[in-house]
Amino acid sequence: MRAQVLNTTLAELLHSEEALTQYQQDPDALAARYGLTDEERERLKAKDMGWLYVQGVHPYILAQFALSIRYDMGTYAKQVREATGYSSAAQ
Amino acid sequence: MAHLVAAMASVHIPSLLAAPHRFAPAVWEKFQQGFGTLRKTLTTAGVDTIVVISDEHFNALAPNCYPTFGVVTAGTCTGPVENWLGVPRGSITVQGVPELGETILREGAHQGFDLTRIGDVHLDHGFLTCLHFLTPEWDLSYLWLIQNCVLPPLPSVRRCYDFGRMVGEAIRAWESPRRVALLGTGGLSHAVGTPDMGRVDTAFDARLLELLCANSPAVREITDTEMDAAGNGTHEIRNWVAVAGAVAGARGEVIMYENVPGCGCGMMQFEVA
Numbered sequence: 001m002r003a004q005v006l007n008t009t010l011a012e013l014l015h016s017e018e019a020l021t022q023y024q025q026d027p028d029a030l031a032a033r034y035g036l037t038d039e040e041r042e043r044l045k046a047k048d049m050g051w052l053y054v055q056g057v058h059p060y061i062l063a064q065f066a067l068s069i070r071y072d073m074g075t076y077a078k079q080v081r082e083a084t085g086y087s088s089a090a091q
Numbered sequence: 092m093a094h095l096v097a098a099m100a101s102v103h104i105p106s107l108l109a110a111p112h113r114f115a116p117a118v119w120e121k122f123q124q125g126f127g128t129l130r131k132t133l134t135t136a137g138v139d140t141i142v143v144i145s146d147e148h149f150n151a152l153a154p155n156c157y158p159t160f161g162v163v164t165a166g167t168c169t170g171p172v173e174n175w176l177g178v179p180r181g182s183i184t185v186q187g188v189p190e191l192g193e194t195i196l197r198e199g200a201h202q203g204f205d206l207t208r209i210g211d212v213h214l215d216h217g218f219l220t221c222l223h224f225l226t227p228e229w230d231l232s233y234l235w236l237i238q239n240c241v242l243p244p245l246p247s248v249r250r251c252y253d254f255g256r257m258v259g260e261a262i263r264a265w266e267s268p269r270r271v272a273l274l275g276t277g278g279l280s281h282a283v284g285t286p287d288m289g290r291v292d293t294a295f296d297a298r299l300l301e302l303l304c305a306n307s308p309a310v311r312e313i314t315d316t317e318m319d320a321a322g323n324g325t326h327e328i329r330n331w332v333a334v335a336g337a338v339a340g341a342r343g344e345v346i347m348y349e350n351v352p353g354c355g356c357g358m359m360q361f362e363v364a
Contacts, residue, residue, distance in 0.1 A: 004154075014149060064173070076284075
């Protein structure tokens with residue numbers, strides 16, 4: 001259920017200039033608008049990609065959210081790997 | 092009746108638009124030669140209409156309202172919807188083909204495919220990336236068929252092959268003098284946003300391309316488990332398989348393949364009589 005709320009919120013940021021601007025300028029208002037919990041709001045503000053991934057945000061949505069805010073994708077990969085305990089020779 | 096005169100497939104790796112500087116010059120040239128070959132096929136065949144089969148990546152369609160098989164029936168569509176694609180958001184407008192969309196809707200219903208009619212949708216990189224290189228003037232007509240390759244449960248590969256076969260029959264049954272090309276986009280092996288992002292499974296890609304070039308029925312037996320093991324983005328090969336289904340029996344050739352870091356990249360085309 002919470003994953004659905006997070007996915008809906010982040011998907012909105014992918015195509016709505018207005019929502020993305022609100023996230024960047026007034027994230028508390030955006031969180032209130034989409035009914036995020038306090039923790040969801042703070043994790044989203046902190047760009048805690050690992051936590052969001054573990055909560056069930058779709059990887060396509062999460063990765064493109066990162067791209068849309070010009071987030072460093074190396075940091076993104078590090079965060080989701082640490083959050084999931086992933087280890088591979090491919091890293 | 093309309094003529095299906097070309098059938099091809101290509102990766103739609105967005106960095107071709109968003110970050111071309113990241114490609115080594117020799118690799119970039121390989122892509123350009125590949126697109127050049129496909130572009131020549133379109134020109135030689137006199138194509139005036141391109142039907143794109145691709146998933147949408149939640150840039151315009153939300154995950155709580157996503158079709159298994161969808162057809163965009165708008166008269167015009169605009170994109171890209173992404174703000175990171177290296178092409179100004181909303182700067183491209185393409186001419187749609189509502190009549191063909193409705194024809195496919197009807198033929199699908201007759202053959203057991205209940206497609207979702209999508210009146211309008213902003214275009215994302217699944218639709219735009221290859222066409223940016225293939226028809227840079229955007230001077231043809233375009234129809235977007237959306238297959239769900241991203242939101243489980245996904246249609247089976249066999250189902251996508253049959254979907255393509257239905258689409259091929261619908262195009263050929265369309266009462267129009269149009270000369271139509273099919274373009275499947277996405278894949279090949281890659282992982283998007285997951286902890287294993289960066290992985291490429293060249294063995295999987297080689298086997299897939301071999302099956303597609305032979306238009307072997309075995310291509311329909313590829314499983315979700317196999318694709319999961321090659322990365323979540325690998326599920327987009329359904330868009331290639333659908334094209335194979337549309338020209339069942341036609342053999343194909345690989346135009347290019349390159350193990351670009353993070354994505355097995357390829358292009359192919361089928362010999363369409």
